[in-house]
Amino acid sequence: MKRATVSLLKDREKPVRQQHPWVFSGAIGKVNGAENGDIVTLTDHRGAFLARGYYNARSQIQVRLLTWQDEVIDEAWWRARLRRALQARAYLLAQGHTGVRLVNAENDFLAGLVADLYGQFIVVQALTLGIDQRKRELARWLAETFNALYPQQPVLGVYERSVADVRGKEGLRDAAGVLWGDEPPEELWVREHGRAFCVDVRHGHKTGFYLDQRDNRQQLADLLLQFADRPFSVLNLFSYTGGFGVAALDAVRPHAQAAQCRIVHVDSSQEALRLAQRNSERSSADMPAPPQVAFVAADSFAFLRAAQQDGDAFDVIVCDPPKFAHNQGQVEKAARGYKDLNLNAFKLVKAGGYLMTFSCSGAVSRDLFQKIVFGALADSGRQGQIVRQLSAGDDHPIALTFPEGEYLKGLLVRVY
Ligand code: SAH
Numbered sequence: 326m327k328r329a330t331v332s333l334l335k336d337r338e339k340p341v342r343q344q345h346p347w348v349f350s351g352a353i354g355k356v357n358g359a360e361n362g363d364i365v366t367l368t369d370h371r372g373a374f375l376a377r378g379y380y381n382a383r384s385q386i387q388v389r390l391l392t393w394q395d396e397v398i399d400e401a402w403w404r405a406r407l408r409r410a411l412q413a414r415a416y417l418l419a420q421g422h423t424g425v426r427l428v429n430a431e432n433d434f435l436a437g438l439v440a441d442l443y444g445q446f447i448v449v450q451a452l453t454l455g456i457d458q459r460k461r462e463l464a465r466w467l468a469e470t471f472n473a474l475y476p477q478q479p480v481l482g483v484y485e486r487s488v489a490d491v492r493g494k495e496g497l498r499d500a501a502g503v504l505w506g507d508e509p510p511e512e513l514w515v516r517e518h519g520r521a522f523c524v525d526v527r528h529g530h531k532t533g534f535y536l537d538q539r540d541n542r543q544q545l546a547d548l549l550l551q552f553a554d555r556p557f558s559v560l561n562l563f564s565y566t567g568g569f570g571v572a573a574l575d576a577v578r579p580h581a582q583a584a585q586c587r588i589v590h591v592d593s594s595q596e597a598l599r600l601a602q603r604n605s606e607r608s609s610a611d612m613p614a615p616p617q618v619a620f621v622a623a624d625s626f627a628f629l630r631a632a633q634q635d636g637d638a639f640d641v642i643v644c645d646p647p648k649f650a651h652n653q654g655q656v657e658k659a660a661r662g663y664k665d666l667n668l669n670a671f672k673l674v675k676a677g678g679y680l681m682t683f684s685c686s687g688a689v690s691r692d693l694f695q696k697i698v699f700g701a702l703a704d705s706g707r708q709g710q711i712v713r714q715l716s717a718g719d720d721h722p723i724a725l726t727f728p729e730g731e732y733l734k735g736l737l738v739r740v741y
Pocket of ligand 1 (some may be wrong): 567
């Protein structure tokens with residue numbers, strides 16, 4: 326067997342010893358017998374073993390590490406790693422969630438591989454060349470491992486939706502299609518905390534749905550129960566397919582004045598709003614007195630300003646914008662965006678109401694985000710308390726050795 330090796334320059338092994346999964350080109354000394362995508366052994370400058378991973382000379386991150394033990398990375402190894410990640414989701418599946426992230430790339434020690442379960446289908450993203458070259462086998466192993474672990478709810482197919490900026494940096498183009506088994510239907514319904522959502526795995530964002538917000542949507546439903554004595558209003562900014570608004574319906578259902586409750590979804594995408602409407606209608610179909618639900622195709626920044634002029638106000642505002650900072654260089658501009666958005670949102674919250682605000686920019690730290698929100702609150706002239714720190718759900722673990730894995734952060738702020 327060919328033994329490809331990559332050695333580090335002197336004094337560059339510290340992050341590797343600390344099990345950070347990325348080796349940047351600047352740290353690399355010699356490359357021996359490695360072709361792009363190959364499994365390589367990483368050594369220190371003297372040739373002593375450090376770790377093993379896969380190689381891509383076209384990427385800034387030339388080696389993505391998979392193991393720090395001197396073990397062979399073969400089919401049995403991949404299957405064992407996949408099995409471990411799938412087993413860690415057992416309690417989420419047992420709770421009845423059928424939309425679950427099964428593999429969270431570097432954070433599940435499977436660099437470059439994302440796999441999301443949507444009912445009876447798995448949707449994968451191959452984010453790197455090393456994964457792209459192995460994606461058909463990985464898809465089969467993933468499905469077989471899943472079906473062996475969870476035979477009562479087997480998957481029928483694995484679909485690829487590798488659409489991501491990082492693929493360009495790896496020298497790859499976007500790719501989509503069936504990798505294993507059956508083709509997913511046009512309409513895929515998943516369940517989360519008992520709620521049904523239609524997911525478009527072919528055209529939706531990411532793999533089709535923002536699974537990371539599952540528990541925060543539930544948090545909203547719980548929070549709204551305190552408004553049982555009077556009708557409430559929810560503004561769902563950047564609604565996408567209506568996730569938070571559909572969760573809010575659960576607090577409307579038992580409400581004595583359900584028909585006076587109001588949920589407003591705002592998104593710039595008509596397609597997203599169409600699905601939001603479907604999801605919302607399905608979830609409120611059983612209600613004798615459904616609430617007033619609006620779907621507004623607009624820019625959220627402009628919507629907030631117009632609502633202020635109209636003298637409108639809401640009990641709860643959810644603000645979950647797309648990534649504003651794609652890298653460190655964009656942080657300052659992103660901060661201005663978050664500040665403006667949160668300032669104008671604070672102004673629209675009724676006294677005693679809440680702002681549930683998020684940032685999914687990895688480059689914006691939790692600390693910085695909190696400072697921005699503090700600045701926005703101060704400028705709004707309101708008083709506020711952090712009721713809860715919010716993050717992605719348990720199926721989006723963050724490897725302790727990989728701080729880059731934390732991207733979603735949020736604050737639930739009570740406003741006076
Ligand atoms: N909260 C959603 C996910 C939001 S994703 C959920 O729980 O599923 C971000 C959304 O913001 C996308 O649907 C995108 O279409 C929308 N968007 C992006 N820029 C926007 C803008 N300026 N105004 C309104 N919507 C915007």
